[in-house]
Amino acid sequence: MSLVQPAVFAQLRRSLPAVQEYVYFQTSGFSPKPDFVIEEVVRWSRFYNRGPALPGVYATMLAQLEATRARVAAALNADPAEIMLGENTTVGINIVANGIDWQPGDNVILSDHEHPGNRIPWYNVAQRYGVALRFTPVLHDETQMLEEFARRLDARTRVVSVSHVCRRTGQRLPVRAMIALAHAQGVPVLLDGAQSFGSVPVDVRALDCDFYTFSGHKYILAPQGTGGLYVRRDRIDWLRPSWIGSHSQQEFTLDGGLTLRDDARRFEFGTRSLPDQAAFGRALAYWEEVGWNCVFGYLTAYTDRLKAALMELPGVVLDTPLPYDRSSAIVTFRLRDRVTGDFVPSATVCAYLAEARILASTLEKDATRVRISTHVFNDAEDLARLLRVLAAL
Template identity: 30%
Template sequence: MDIQAIRQDTPLTLSTIYLDTAAASLPPDSVLDTVRRYVLDTGHIGIYLPAFRKETYARVDAVRTQLAAFLNAQASEIAFTKNASEAISLVAQGIDWRAGDEILVADTEMLSNLLPWKRLEATRGVVVKMVAADAEGVLSPTAFAAAMTPRTRLVTFSHLPNSTGALQDAAAICAVAREHGALSLVNASQSAGMVKTDVAALGCDFLAGCGRKALRATEGSGFLYVKASLIESLEPALTGWWNGAYDRATGNIGFVAGARRFEAGCPIVPAILGLGAALDYASQVGVDAIEARLRELTAYAVRVFSNIPGIEIYGPKNAAQRIGIVPFNVRGVDPATIVAALEQQNCIIESGNFMADAILARYGVSTMARVSLHYFNTHEEIDRVAALITSAIAH
């Protein structure tokens, strides 16, 4: 991996230490150029010039095929969404729930993979049961198996939660769901682009993701995978000209084939084309190489940060179970003051509750700081950040 070239492709890295990929990463210039060129063309060529529009839809289809290949799915199993929250909500709103159905949600989840299910308790009479991770934020397939009942309809969890950095054994948890006749939804918001995300190997029924984090696309580039055999039975929660048809004579309503039936209205073309360029970039760098570098950088960051006086690092102690995300607190220090001090030095990290209060409560805290890495980060940046944190807490 040519880190210098990668950093040249991402000019902000030359002036700023960017450690907030878990919120949104830095797109390489090829992604920004693709988006910019398309947006300019819409004004300079004419967005609805028939030939241009035809070409645009062909490009959208091509990105669908590209994303499907990246996830080892079929193009017809991929829906573009605004973000991961929308993807999760499409599943939550699309299943024909019966009162008393049970949903197992990992307690590592942030609000976007909790609220869509909690809302169903009030509207459809389902029961949401939380499955607890261990003290380090690691989910056990056995804990899911123990929570299963004949009424369990769906199991959901993050492959990589935003506030632990624990890479979960997603395939084993999906296997537990399958063995008990339940559906599985993997929240890949943090993991897609960081680790190999192969829906066949995961054995999941649904997978929700967002392009702006590890994939390095822009905002607006979410996606949903729906297993082919489930597409027809998942009711489209959003409807409009892009995905449906209405026959006034008969009153019949119809939907387009494939997972495109979950998309309503004009697609977010700039974001989708940017996602295509981001997938090209990730494939050129190589997902296996990205994962290997990130695992090494993450283990290095944990080692270096461990020397900061008063620090407590959350998440798995075993480096093999951790990737990308390093949440921490320094005893007696408000994490927001660390973020502010680092911002003064052109170093971007984040603090807060990350809308994941259950897991923070387990750590016994209500807020924390979070460093989140990507492969374009360097060991030197990690050393510098550790020094900046040490200096910030000394004041």
């Protein structure tokens, strides 16, 4: 059966200048933006520039920010009061990492596949407060993975911070079971949603996570520098605010009195790029209109097809679990040199693909995995071209 791209996604494709020139399999890193999102940034920048201080202008911009918050909340099945809007995923990780009253000898559990954004903030608290870092291995065997995880949890574990979707292999971690294990010991869990928001279904209530941090600028196709953090209602007061300022308060006095907002907006402060946040809302409105089921249905068909075709190529070793419901829009593979038997460096494979105007990703500190991140704008011809070029290689 041939892969049929729904008309709505073919139309989206036409609104993406970047994909006219390149086969774009790099959404997991930096996604291209549709014209209608960029136009929204321009529209709101123009509006704001009538005069940010004019009556009504700033209030209208703030109303857009609140509309975006409501859309994020709806996409995650959260309450708007639980959503902090910021620039990216890493901001959310920092809010949690610096919001804990650390004691020497405490520990935090990460997976061994985390992005620098979900490592460096924890390395910082480790160096600053004498906190131990524990790395739990990401394994395809979920039972074994959960056993390894359970062995690392103890009375001094203060928080667990792991990816919802692994950026290296595209695997969906068994986070629901990990959260149940952590909660059984009273340990909160932060999910790094950089690779899951928009690429797999996310329901923070069903996942039962305490925190979920996300980017708009990946699968949502929102402007660069949009994202935020979900903080479950009962964790808002638990988290110590570290960076706060104007907008965080419900009330303050000139002699030191401060009452913070009682919602996740207490973690927002200072002047923001409101046109970008408004366009983040526009991107979410697009997905709402299309329907998430349609998105995930096409990603399932696309990645199934890609995985099946890759497995037929000689020398290809697939690193991504086969079913979409255990993986995501990411497919990673390694290529074995048929003469030496060694894996070909991913930089070599990606450079070869780039010559054919195909954008794929090498992963830092992982010299042989090639990451293909797909999206609904990728069509059957993109896939055929990738396979042709790989077959020639």
